[in-house]
Amino acid sequence: MKYVDEFRSGELARALASELAEAMPPGRELALMEVCGGHTHAIYKHGLDELLPPGLELVHGPGCPVCVIPVGRVDDAVALALEPNVIFTTFGDMMRVPGSKGSLLDARSRGADVRMVYSPLDALELARANSQREVIFFAIGFETTAPSTAVTLLQARAQGIGNFSVFCNHVTIGPPLKAILDAPELRLDGLIAPGHVSAVTGSRVYDFIAAEYGRPVVVAGFEPLDILQSVLMLVRQLAQGRAEVENQYTRVVREQGNPRALEAIEQTMELRDSFEWRGLGSIPRSGLRLREEFSEWDAERRYAVPGVSVPDHKVCQCGQVLRGLVKPWECKVFGNACTPESPIGTCMVSSEGACAAYYHYGRNRPKRLSR
Amino acid sequence: MSERRSKAAAGRRRKPRLLNERITLVHGAGGKATRNLVEALFLGELGNPLLAPLSDSALLEAGGAKLAFTTDAHVVQPLFFPGGDIGSLAVNGTVNDIAVSGARPLVLSAAFVLEEGLPISDLRRVVASMAEAAREAGVVVAAGDTKVVERGRGDGLTVTTAAIGLVDERVSLGAEKVRPGDKVIVSGTLGDHGMAVMIARGNLELEVEIASDSASIYPLAESLFTLGEDLRWLRDPTRGGLATTLNELTEASGLCVVLDEKALPVREQVAAACEILGLDPLYVANEGKLIAIVAADRAEQALATLRAHPLGAEAQIVGEVEPEPKGLVLLQTAFGGSRVVDMLAGDPLPRIC
Numbered sequence: 001m002k003y004v005d006e007f008r009s010g011e012l013a014r015a016l017a018s019e020l021a022e023a024m025p026p027g028r029e030l031a032l033m034e035v036c037g038g039h040t041h042a043i044y045k046h047g048l049d050e051l052l053p054p055g056l057e058l059v060h061g062p063g064c065p066v067c068v069i070p071v072g073r074v075d076d077a078v079a080l081a082l083e084p085n086v087i088f089t090t091f092g093d094m095m096r097v098p099g100s101k102g103s104l105l106d107a108r109s110r111g112a113d114v115r116m117v118y119s120p121l122d123a124l125e126l127a128r129a130n131s132q133r134e135v136i137f138f139a140i141g142f143e144t145t146a147p148s149t150a151v152t153l154l155q156a157r158a159q160g161i162g163n164f165s166v167f168c169n170h171v172t173i174g175p176p177l178k179a180i181l182d183a184p185e186l187r188l189d190g191l192i193a194p195g196h197v198s199a200v201t202g203s204r205v206y207d208f209i210a211a212e213y214g215r216p217v218v219v220a221g222f223e224p225l226d227i228l229q230s231v232l233m234l235v236r237q238l239a240q241g242r243a244e245v246e247n248q249y250t251r252v253v254r255e256q257g258n259p260r261a262l263e264a265i266e267q268t269m270e271l272r273d274s275f276e277w278r279g280l281g282s283i284p285r286s287g288l289r290l291r292e293e294f295s296e297w298d299a300e301r302r303y304a305v306p307g308v309s310v311p312d313h314k315v316c317q318c319g320q321v322l323r324g325l326v327k328p329w330e331c332k333v334f335g336n337a338c339t340p341e342s343p344i345g346t347c348m349v350s351s352e353g354a355c356a357a358y359y360h361y362g363r364n365r366p367k368r369l370s371r
Numbered sequence: 372m373s374e375r376r377s378k379a380a381a382g383r384r385r386k387p388r389l390l391n392e393r394i395t396l397v398h399g400a401g402g403k404a405t406r407n408l409v410e411a412l413f414l415g416e417l418g419n420p421l422l423a424p425l426s427d428s429a430l431l432e433a434g435g436a437k438l439a440f441t442t443d444a445h446v447v448q449p450l451f452f453p454g455g456d457i458g459s460l461a462v463n464g465t466v467n468d469i470a471v472s473g474a475r476p477l478v479l480s481a482a483f484v485l486e487e488g489l490p491i492s493d494l495r496r497v498v499a500s501m502a503e504a505a506r507e508a509g510v511v512v513a514a515g516d517t518k519v520v521e522r523g524r525g526d527g528l529t530v531t532t533a534a535i536g537l538v539d540e541r542v543s544l545g546a547e548k549v550r551p552g553d554k555v556i557v558s559g560t561l562g563d564h565g566m567a568v569m570i571a572r573g574n575l576e577l578e579v580e581i582a583s584d585s586a587s588i589y590p591l592a593e594s595l596f597t598l599g600e601d602l603r604w605l606r607d608p609t610r611g612g613l614a615t616t617l618n619e620l621t622e623a624s625g626l627c628v629v630l631d632e633k634a635l636p637v638r639e640q641v642a643a644a645c646e647i648l649g650l651d652p653l654y655v656a657n658e659g660k661l662i663a664i665v666a667a668d669r670a671e672q673a674l675a676t677l678r679a680h681p682l683g684a685e686a687q688i689v690g691e692v693e694p695e696p697k698g699l700v701l702l703q704t705a706f707g708g709s710r711v712v713d714m715l716a717g718d719p720l721p722r723i724c
């Protein structure tokens with residue numbers, strides 16, 4: 001694949017890696033957080049961690065849309081799926097996430113009509129084709145996926161499709177980062193910010209990190225060379241004592257984001273007073289719900305959703321993993337009781353989860369290899 | 372580090388357990404859950420020396436003849452896709468299981484479960500395509516059966532085929548024959564079939580057409596039989612792809628396979644579609660490819676032999692067998708790092724964002 005190969009060249013990677021080794025401020029240990037699960041995945045898929053100089057550590061962040069959904073919301077989804085006459089639609093990954101009474105996949109084997117879709121528009125299409133049934137879409141994700149949910153809602157209203165509703169779990173990227181930076185347990189020197197989210201929000205949402213917390217931020221693309229270059233940009237800032245928001249992913253991200261996408265979100269959704277995050281607890285003004293005018297399409301208003309907060313499985317350390325406090329392999333059940341085929345926590349389910357990435361790409365394996 | 376290592380090794384060695392109360396789709400994906408189901412349930416109840424190796428075919432002797440015997444159930448949606456259909460798939464899939472066991476396919480049986488309402492014209496198309504595939508593979512369908520189920524109780528059409536083959540005396544294949552230093556060869560591009568079917572379902576909004584590679588690989592396999600005992604092991608990487616098949620090898624042999632990402636043949640459209648969907652072509656199904664493990668000093672010869680055949684024109688040496696770390700498949704990435712290539716855990720699912 002020509003387009004991709006350009007961003008995966010081993011030669012360029014080696015050149016960047018040696019520049020990086022030179023740029024490291026002598027005698028300092030640096031910890032950089034890659035906020036996004038997509039980055040975590042790419043880092044291990046391409047073995048990028050093996051190219052980093054000693055003294056530089058990458059810490060995983062909370063930017064995995066499946067991982068941050070708490071147990072209680074999964075239980076709500078299962079309850080909705082079991083409502084009579086409902087077709088419950090979801091992205092594939094979410095089907096395997098365990099709730100306290102099983103996953104959506106389990107609900108399906110008990111008779112619930114749970115279907116995988118690739119976009120909320122597919123769910124709307126399903127509602128149109130099954131006018132006798134009620135179709136619910138399980139909306140999750142950051143500002144990356146919220147616009148497509150918003151556009152779907154606008155279409156549902158314009159076309160008067162009444163047998164469609166959204167179970168809204170959209171979240172925003174800024175507040176969890178603030179929560180992590182406020183936590184005393186973690187020392188972070190800089191952040192690699194997610195490219196796709198930033199394409200919608202713009203890079204301005206990170207300004208507070210540089211201004212209030214004095215930490216540099218680089219918005220990064222998803223190819224391994226993008227990430228490596230972003231690491232280099234962060235290390236250079238740190239070596240020069242700068243703390244700025246820089247944009248490595250200029251081919252996609254603009255400072256002001258995507259105004260049309262933001263406008264669609266604004267029209268259909270508003271901030272909740274607070275939203276529960278797995279591992280981070282309730283964070284004020286961090287989650288989105290449908291606006292009053294869209295209550296007709298709001299599954300939480302149309303059905304009696306349990307809406308209780310349920311604690312994580314008692315051995316699960318996803319919370320600490322999502323805050324970068326624990327490495328996946330340090331969790332007691334990693335790789336034995338918790339594996340991708342029988343996951344205990346969300347971080348083992350989603351391909352963007354840190355535990356799944358570690359397990360899948362064997363970062364728990366004997367260190368050897370680079371020849 | 373040692374804690375990590377032992378934990379991971381223990382996890383990977385775990386005895387098969389079946390914890391679920393019901394069958395879920397994951398049990399059909401060809402990865403670990405499928406294996407757990409087969410080992411914990413089927414092998415537990417039906418276990419016998421012929422079934423126990425869980426290889427592509429059972430090898431048995433009857434009246435002095437060495438035979439290979441196998442069966443396969445075929446469900447695919449849609450029934451027709453670019454490059455094939457359920458009929459050709461049912462013939463080729465079963466013939467290929469015989470071929471990679473080092474045997475020449477002789478006869479097939481076919482059992483059809485038809486759903487009420489299935490257009491006869493569709494059935495005719497499927498059966499004609501089976502006939503064509505059987506002709507090409509040099510086998511006959513010698514026995515068959517048909518059942519009809521009520522509307523809504525079948526997937527339109529499912530086909531179960533079984534085959535008997537005659538073992539070729541020149542070769543004797545098996546994971547235990549594989550040695551460190553041996554080379555890993557694939558006969559062509561990876562992931563074509565799985566991607567073709569995924570796209571043919573029509574809900575991905577991808578504007579590419581990819582054709583399935585469904586074909587009988589017996590001619591390719593047979594061309595390698597001249598290598599005698601320097602041909603160590605053969606497989607057709609179907610469900611679960613190259614990654615899953617090689618993991619089965621490393622697990623059975625206790626050796627390690629190191630793949631070179633730069634050498635892996637993947638069609639540009641397949642790579643692009645996988646990239647967009649967040650899938651890894653290493654895990655996507657093939658229906659007309661073989662993986663051969665060959666003694667190092669015969670690898671170039673084997674490669675030339677494969678490339679001489681149209682089905683093997685894009686064959687590549689993609690890796691090597693090493694003694695350590697035991698039981699793992701590793702990949703040297705084009706980017707300059709490395710990683711483990713694990714067995715597939717669930718269905719390969721497109722990513723969210």
Ligand code: SF4
Nearest residue numbers: 317318331338345355
């Ligand atoms: S190993 Fe499993 S339980 Fe432990 S943190 Fe990871 S996902 Fe959660």
